[in-house]
Amino acid sequence: MDRAALRLILLGVFLLSASSQPVKKKQDVDIYSFYINSTVTSRYATTVITSRVANTVNESQEIQFEVKIPKNAFISKFRMTIEGKIYDGVVKEKQEAQQQYSRAVSRGESAGLIKSVGRTLEDFKTSVTVAAFSKVTFELTYEELLKRRLGKYELLINAQPMQPVADFKIDVHIQEKPGFSFLEVKGDLSTGDLANAIKTTRADKDAWVTFYPTQDQQTKCESCGESGLKGDLLITYDVERSSHKGEVMVSNGYFVHYFAPSDVSRIPKNVVFIIDRSGSMNGRKIHQTRLALLKILSDLDEDDHFGLITFDSEVKTWKNELLKATKENLETAKSFVKEIRDRGATDINAAVLAGVDMIHRHPREGTASILILLTDGDPTSGETNKERIMANVREAIGPKFPLYCLGFGYDVNFDFLTKMSLENGGVARRIYEDSDADLQLQGFYDEVAVPLLTDVQLKYTGGTNLTKTSFSLYFNGSEIVVSGQITDNSVESFTSEVIAVSKGSNVTYQETVMVKDTSDVPPENEDFMPRLWAYLTVKQILERQVLLKGQEKEDEKKEALKLSLKYQFVTPLTSMVVTKPQGDEVEVADKPKEGGEEPRPPVPGYSHFSPSQPGQHGLQALPGRPGASSQRYLTSGRRGMPMLLGRPAPPLAHPGIHDYSDLLISGYGQMLTIPRRIADVVLPTMSSIPRVRSNRFLLPSAGQSKPLCFDVPVPQKLRLLQDSASEFSMNGQFMTRRQGFSKIAFHYKTKHLLTINTSSISYQDGQSHVEFLWDQEPTQHNTEGVSIILRSNEMDVTMGHIRVVILLHKKIGGVFLWPAVRQQPKDVSLMGILGKPEASYEEVQGSQTTLKIMDQEVKASMEDVTDYTLPSTPVIRCWLVPFQAVMQGDISDFTVTRL
Numbered sequence: 050m051d052r053a054a055l056r057l058i059l060l061g062v063f064l065l066s067a068s069s070q071p072v073k074k075k076q077d078v079d080i081y082s083f084y085i086n087s088t089v090t091s092r093y094a095t096t097v098i099t100s101r102v103a104n105t106v107n108e109s110q111e112i113q114f115e116v117k118i119p120k121n122a123f124i125s126k127f128r129m130t131i132e133g134k135i136y137d138g139v140v141k142e143k144q145e146a147q148q149q150y151s152r153a154v155s156r157g158e159s160a161g162l163i164k165s166v167g168r169t170l171e172d173f174k175t176s177v178t179v180a181a182f183s184k185v186t187f188e189l190t191y192e193e194l195l196k197r198r199l200g201k202y203e204l205l206i207n208a209q210p211m212q213p214v215a216d217f218k219i220d221v222h223i224q225e226k227p228g229f230s231f232l233e234v235k236g237d238l239s240t241g242d243l244a245n246a247i248k249t250t251r252a253d254k255d256a257w258v259t260f261y262p263t264q265d266q267q268t269k270c271e272s273c274g275e276s277g278l279k280g281d282l283l284i285t286y287d288v289e290r291s292s293h294k295g296e297v298m299v300s301n302g303y304f305v306h307y308f309a310p311s312d313v314s315r316i317p318k319n320v321v322f323i324i325d326r327s328g329s330m331n332g333r334k335i336h337q338t339r340l341a342l343l344k345i346l347s348d349l350d351e352d353d354h355f356g357l358i359t360f361d362s363e364v365k366t367w368k369n370e371l372l373k374a375t376k377e378n379l380e381t382a383k384s385f386v387k388e389i390r391d392r393g394a395t396d397i398n399a400a401v402l403a404g405v406d407m408i409h410r411h412p413r414e415g416t417a418s419i420l421i422l423l424t425d426g427d428p429t430s431g432e433t434n435k436e437r438i439m440a441n442v443r444e445a446i447g448p449k450f451p452l453y454c455l456g457f458g459y460d461v462n463f464d465f466l467t468k469m470s471l472e473n474g475g476v477a478r479r480i481y482e483d484s485d486a487d488l489q490l491q492g493f494y495d496e497v498a499v500p501l502l503t504d505v506q507l508k509y510t511g512g513t514n515l516t517k518t519s520f521s522l523y524f525n526g527s528e529i530v531v532s533g534q535i536t537d538n539s540v541e542s543f544t545s546e547v548i549a550v551s552k553g554s555n556v557t558y559q560e561t562v563m564v565k566d567t568s569d570v571p572p573e574n575e576d577f578m579p580r581l582w583a584y585l586t587v588k589q590i591l592e593r594q595v596l597l598k599g600q601e602k603e604d605e606k607k608e609a610l611k612l613s614l615k616y617q618f619v620t621p622l623t624s625m626v627v628t629k630p631q632g633d634e635v636e637v638a639d640k641p642k643e644g645g646e647e648p649r650p651p652v653p654g655y656s657h658f659s660p661s662q663p664g665q666h667g668l669q670a671l672p673g674r675p676g677a678s679s680q681r682y683l684t685s686g687r688r689g690m691p692m693l694l695g696r697p698a699p700p701l702a703h704p705g706i707h708d709y710s711d712l713l714i715s716g717y718g719q720m721l722t723i724p725r726r727i728a729d730v731v732l733p734t735m736s737s738i739p740r741v742r743s744n745r746f747l748l749p750s751a752g753q754s755k756p757l758c759f760d761v762p763v764p765q766k767l768r769l770l771q772d773s774a775s776e777f778s779m780n781g782q783f784m785t786r787r788q789g790f791s792k793i794a795f796h797y798k799t800k801h802l803l804t805i806n807t808s809s810i811s812y813q814d815g816q817s818h819v820e821f822l823w824d825q826e827p828t829q830h831n832t833e834g835v836s837i838i839l840r841s842n843e844m845d846v847t848m849g850h851i852r853v854v855i856l857l858h859k860k861i862g863g864v865f866l867w868p869a870v871r872q873q874p875k876d877v878s879l880m881g882i883l884g885k886p887e888a889s890y891e892e893v894q895g896s897q898t899t900l901k902i903m904d905q906e907v908k909a910s911m912e913d914v915t916d917y918t919l920p921s922t923p924v925i926r927c928w929l930v931p932f933q934a935v936m937q938g939d940i941s942d943f944t945v946t947r948l
Contacts, residue, residue, distance in 0.1 A: 077106040082216040085206055089223040091298055091305065092195045092530075093581040094204055096122075100187045104179040114187040115174035117207040122171075123584060123618040124625060124638065126190035129177055131630060138625040138638065140617040142610060146624035146637050170207060171641055177629055192618075194584055197287070197309065197528035198496055201231075204284040208238060213267040213277040219260035227288040227296055232256050237280025242269040258284055294560040297545050302538050303578040304512065306545050309528040310558065313551045316417045316500045317352040319371055321404040324389065325424035325457070327361040328852050328872025331391040332886060333749060334425060334457055334482065341490035342386045348498060349374035354416075356407045357382055360400035361393030362430035371411040391872070394430035394836075394847070397422070398438045401452070405445040415553035417500040417522060418450035420473075423480070423490070425457035426871070427465070429838060429845065433829065435465050443472050451475035451521050455493060458482040459919040460854065460871070468595040474521040482919075484754045499525035502549040502556070510544045511536050516585045523549070532582040540564055583612045587620055744783060745914050747927060748935055749887040757888050757902075758914045758927035759935050766945050769793070769868055770881040775849045779881070780948045781868065789865025789917065793855055794948040797848040801835055804948075805844055805855050807864045812837060823857055842920065850874040858917060869918035882943050888935055890928070900928060907934040 082101035087094055098116050118124065127138035141149070179185050195202040206219060223232075234247055238260065246262035260282060267273060272280040288296075295308035322345075324338060342357075349355060353374045357367035367385045372378045401422060408418045432438055446452060451474035454466035459482070467477040480489045502523040509515065515533035523529060535543060547558040590609040597605060606622065613620045625638040743760040750756050761767070763783040771778040781793040795803040800815030810821040814832050821828065827840040838845040844855040852872035858865055870883050878884070893899040893906060900909045912929040915922050932940060 077104065077110065078112060078212075079103045079105050080210050080212055080214050083208075083210045083214045083218075084216075085208060085219045087204060087206060087219075087221045089195065089204060089221070089225075090577045091224065091226060091296075091581075092197075092202060092307070093192070093577050093584070094195055095125075095190065095192050095577070096206065098187075098189045100210065101184065102179075102187075103184045104181060107181045109178055109180045111176050112179050112185060113174060113176040114189075115172060116189060117170040117172055117209070118189075118191045119193055119205050120169055120171050120641075121196070122191040122193035123587075123620060123640070124173065124189065124191045125617050125619070126188070127173075127175075127625060127627060127638070128186075128188040129175075129627075129629075130186040130188075131177065131179065132183060134630070136628060136630065138627040140614060140619055140623050140625050142614065143622055143624050143639070146626050149626055149637075169205070173638065175627060175638075192580065192584060194530070194581060194588075198526065199492075200526040201285045201287050204286075205236075206282045206284075207280070208282065209277075209279045211276050213264040215264055217262060217264075217267065217278070219258075219282060221258040221284060223256045223258075223284075223286065225254060225256075225286075225288045226298065227290065228254055229256055230287045230289050232258075232284070232286040234258055234282065234284055236283035237272045238270060238278065238282045240271045241273075242266045243273075256286070258282075292560070294558045295545070295547070297543070297560050297562045298578070299535065299543055299562055299564050300578040301575055302535050303532065303582050304509070304535060304543060305530065305532040305578060305581055306507065306509075306560075307528055307530055308507065308523075308547060308558075310501070310523075311525070313501045313556065315350075315525065316415065316503065316552055317350070317354075317413070318498075318500055319354045319408055319411070319413060319416055319418040320349075321356040321358060321371070321407055321420050323358045323360065323400050323404045323420065323422045325361075325395060325397075325400075325422075325426070326359045326389050326391050327393055327395040327426065327429075328391050328850070329395070329426050329460065330457070331872060331875075334486070335389065335391045337487040338423065338457075338490065339386055339389055340487040341494075343383055344487070344491050345494045346374075346379050346382055346386070348494070349379065351375060354411070354413065355382070356404070357385060358400055358404055358407070359389055360396055360403075361391075362396050363393065364396065364399045364403050366403065366407070369407075371407060390875075395424065395426050395428055396431035397424060397428040398432035398441055401438075401442050402445055405442070408450065409445075417503055419497060419500075419522075420446075420450065420452045420475075421455065421494070421497075422452065422466075423455045423457060424466070425461050427460075427462050427838070427840070427845070429836065429847070433838075435462070439465075439469050439472060442469060446473045448474070448521075453478070453493075453497065455480050455490065457486070459921045459923075460869075464595070471592065471596055496527065497522075497524050501525050502551055505529065505547065505549040507531050508546045508548070509533060510546075511540060512543075514582075514586075516582070517589050530585065532578075532585050534582070535564065538564070580616055583616045584618070587612050587618060591621060744788065745929075746882065747914060747916055747918070747925075748885060751887050751889045753890065755911075756925070756927045757890065757935055758912065758929050759932045760929070761882065761932065761940060763787075765940070766948060768881045768943050768945050770851070770853070770870065770873075770879055770883045772849075772851060772874070772877065772879050774877065775851070775874075777848055777851055779853060779868065779883075780945050781866070782948055784863075784865050787863065787865065788860065789858060789867050791865065792948060793866055793868060795846060795848060795853075797835065801832075801848065803837065803846060805866060807857065807866060810837075810839065810844060847872075854918075856917065856920060858922065860922075867917035882936070885935070900930065902930065902934050903937070905934065907931060 080100060080102045082099070084099045085096065086099070087096040100114060102112055104110055104112065129136040173189060177185060195204060204221065206221070208219065210217070229251060232249065232251060234249060239247055243262055243266055246260055246266055248259045250257040262278070267277045268275060270278070270280060290309060290311060293310040293312040295306055295310070297304060297306045322342065324342070326335065330338065351374055354371040355374055356371050359365050367382060401420070404420050408420070428435065428438060432441070442452065452470055453475040454470045454477040456463045456466045456477060457480045463477065463479060470477040478493050480486055500522050503521065505520040505523050507518040507529070509531070512533040513536045516531055518531055520529055541564055542561050543564050544559065544561045549556055587609045590605045594602060594606065609620070610622045612618070613623045619625045619638055619640050621640045623640075627638065743762045745758050745760050748757045748759070764785050766782045767780065769779045769781045776798045778796045779793065781790040783789070784791045792804070792806045794805070795801070802813045804811045808823060810823070812819045812830065814835070819830055821839050823842070825839070829839070830837045834849050836845075836847040842857040842859070846853050846855065850872070851874070854869045854871055856867050856869060858867060868883065873879060873886065888902065891901040893901055898908055898910060899906050907930050909928040909930045911926055913924050914927045915924055936943070
C-alpha cells in the first residue's frame with residue numbers, strides 16, 4: 050500500500066466494520082446496589098443517587114452510568130470511586146471548562162458532553178473503564194427548591210437502573226416545620242406489585258417514604274420488564290398553614306420566608322385569550338387548543354370578564370369588549386371556539402396589542418387583569434421585528450397587568466416569548482406537542498385562575514442580599530418565596546412585612562421571629578439555608594438576564610457565577626469537569642438550555658461528539674450490535690475514545706475526506722490498533738459505523754397516541770410535496786450513506802425556484818436572483834405570493850397556501866437538511882412523501898404486532914425514531930410499518946429524475 054493511501058486511512062479514523070454474524074451482548078455487569086436518598090428540609094430537596102457496579106468478566110470494559118434528574122435541579126456533586134481511589138467532578142466557569150475540554154480533545158482524549166433535555170427531566174451520563182473483576186461506585190448529588198403549584202409540592206424521583214438490582218432502595222425524609230396537611234405517593238413505580246414495596250410513615254413535622262422492591266417485584270410494574278425498574282416515584286404533599294402571615298425560618302445568618310395566605314377572597318379577573326390560528330397550528334394542535342379553551346371557559350366564575358381574540362395575518366375578536374362570564378355568554382363563546390380554523394400567517398404584534406386595548410377600554414376596580422397568548426411560531430406577518438414588537442407591547446401594557454406566553458411545540462421562538470413575558474410581569478411556559486397538550490393548557494390556566502392578591506411587596510428589617518421581593522399577582526395554590534441574609538447576627542428578633550392589595554383594599558401581614566431560636570433546623574441540615582438562598586438567587590438572576598443590559602447585566606452575571614462556583618452548582622454559567630482514571634481523560638457536564646441543547650464550538654480538526662438522542666437510562670456495558678433500534682454516543686474501552694453504537698450511524702466528518710466507504714475494514718466488534726499519533730496527527734479510535742441505508746419518516750395518526758413511521762431507502766431523489774392546482778412542488782435529494790437531505794428544491798408558478806443545500810440558499814423569481822448563507826444574520830425576502838425567512842438553522846418558506854420549514858441539523862458526521870410541512874390547504878389532496886397530513890389505524894385485538902390500516906392488516910413493530918422536523922430532535926416511539934401500507938404505492942412512484 051502506498052504512503053498516500055495509508056495516510057488516507059489513518060486520517061479517516063475508521064478502523065473496523067461488520068462481520069456477518071451479530072455479536073451477542075454479554076451479561077457482564079452486575080449492579081449489586083442502587084440507592085436513592087432524598088432529604089427535603091423546608092421544601093429544599095437534596096437527592097443523592099449511589100450506584101455500585103461490578104465488572105464480572107476477566108477483561109477491562111467501559112461501564113456507563115446514566116440517570117435522569119429534574120430539569121429544575123442543579124447538580125452539585127459527582128464522584129466515582131474505583132479501587133478505593135476517588136475521582137470528583139469539579140465545577141468551573143464555563144469558559145475555563147471549555148478550554149480544558151478543548152485541550153483534551155486536541156490530545157485525542159474522550160471529552161464527551163454529559164447532557165440532554167427531556168420534557169421535565171434532564172439526563173446525566175458518563176462512563177469509565179473498569180478493570181477485570183473490579184468495582185466502581187458512582188455518586189451524583191442534585192439540589193432543587195420544590196415549587197408549590199395547585200396547592201401541592203412534588204418531589205419527582207426517576208429510577209431506571211437497566212437491570213433488576215439485589216439491593217435497591219429509595220429513602221425519602223421530608224422535614225416541614227408546620228407539619229403536613231396531606232402526603233401521597235404516586236407514579237409508575239407505585240403500580241402493580243411495587244405498591245407493596247412502598248412504606249410511608251408520618252410524625253408531627255417529619256415524613257418518611259421508603260421503597261425497597263425485591264428483584265422479582267422490579268419486573269412487575271406497568272412500565273417494568275426484564276430490564277427491571279423503569280419509571281418515576283412522585284411524592285406530593287402540602288403543609289399546614291395555621292398562620293396567614295407565612296412561615297419564616299432563620300438559620301446560620303440566613304432566612305427564608307414562605308408566604309401563601311388563604312384567608313383572602315378571590316379577586317374577579319379580566320382575562321383575554323389571544324389564540325394563534327395560523328396555518329402551522331393545523332391538525333392536532335388547533336384541535337387540542339379548542340378542547341382546552343372549551344374546558345377553560347367552563348371554569349370561569351360568573352363575576353369574571355373575558356375576551357377571545359384569534360389571529361393569523363388578520364386579527365379577529367369574538368366580541369369587541371370584555372363580557373361577563375354568564376351562562377349565555379359562555380355558550381356563545383364556546384360556539385365561536387368550535388369554529389376556530391387554522392389559516393394564514395402570524396401577526397403576533399397586532400394580536401397582543403388588540404388584547405391590551407380590550408382590557409384598557411374596560412377597566413374595572415377591584416379586579417385583576419391577565420393576558421394569555423398562545424402561539425406556535427415566529428411573527429411572520431405585520432410587524433416581524435421582535436425588538437419592536439416587545440417595545441410596542443411593553444409601552445402598551447405598562448406595569449398594569451401581566452402577559453403570559455404559551456409556546457406550543459418546538460418551532461416557537463421560546464426566548465422571544467420568555468423575554469416578552471418577563472418584561473410584562475408574566476412568565477412563559479412551553480406546551481409540549483403531545484397527546485396531552487390540551488391538559489397542559491388547562492393546567493397552566495388552573496395555576497392563574499384564582500388571583501388572591503395584587504401588587505405584593507415584601508419587606509425585611511435587617512435583611513440584605515434579598516431575592517425577589519415584588520410580585521404583581523399572587524394566585525391561590527401557589528407560594529411566594531423570599532430568602533436573604535441577616536445584616537446583624539447579634540439581634541434577637543427578625544421582622545417580615547407583606548403589603549398587598551386585595552379587591553382594591555390594602556392588606557398587611559407582619560411576622561416577628563426569634564433569631565436565636567434555631568431548634569427548627571436539625572444540626573445536620575444547618576447548611577441548607579445558605580444553599581437555598583444561593584439556589585434561588587442564581588435562578589432569579591439567570592431569569593433576569595434576558596431583561597438586563599450593559600454593566601448591570603455583567604455585574605449580576607458575575608454574582609451568579611460566584612455563587613455557582615462557591616456552592617458547586619452546575620448552571621448555565623458553569624460546567625462540571627470530570628477527570629477520569631485513564632490518563633488525563635476529561636468529560637464536561639453542562640446545564641442544558643430550555644428547549645434544546647447548545648452545541649459546543651467544534652475544536653479545529655476534530656469532530657465533537659454530542660448526544661442528539663437520549664439513550665437508555667441506567668448502568669450498562671457498552672458493547673452493541675449493528676441495527677440496534679436506538680442511537681447512542683458513548684465511549685469505547687480504548688482510552689475512552691468516542692464511539693457510536695446503533696442505528697442510524699452517520700460517519701465522522703473529517704477535513705479532506707468525503708467518501709468513507711473504502712476506509713471500512715471488515716470485522717465488526719474487533720479493534721485494529723495503530724499508533725496513537727503519526728506526524729502529530731490525532732488518531733482517535735472508532736468502532737464500526739454502518740452506513741445509513743434508509744431515512745425514517747413520521748406520520749401523525751388521528752386519535753392515536755403513537756404515530757406511524759416508515760422507512761425510505763437511500764440514495765433517492767424524492768417528490769416530497771406537490772400541488773398541481775397551485776403549481777407548487779418540493780423535491781429533495783438524500784445524503785449518500787448518511788442521514789437526511791443534501792439538497793431541497795422548491796418550484797412555484799413556473800418562474801419561482803428556491804434551491805437549498807447545506808451551505809447556501811438560492812432564490813430566483815424570473816427577474817432577480819438572491820443568495821443567502823446559513824450562517825448569516827436573520828433576514829426576510831418577500832415577493833408575490835412567496836415569503837422566505839432565514840433564521841438560526843431554519844429556512845421558513847411560504848409559497849401560496851403552503852408553508853414549509855427547512856431545518857439545518859448539525860449532527861455527527863456533518864450537516865443535513867430536513868423538511869417540515871407547517872401549513873397546507875384544507876380539503877386538497879397533495880402528492881408526495883409528505884403529502885399525507887395524517888393517517889389513521891387500529892390496533893388489532895389480541896396482537897401486539899398487527900395494525901389495521903385502510904382495512905388492511907399489516908405487520909408493525911414499536912420503534913424509536915428521531916423527529917427531525919423539530920429543532921430539538923426528540924426521540925419518540927412509533928409504529929414502524931411498510932412503506933406501501935401508508936403510501937399506497939411503491940417507492941418508484943415517488944422518485945424524480947431531477948430536482
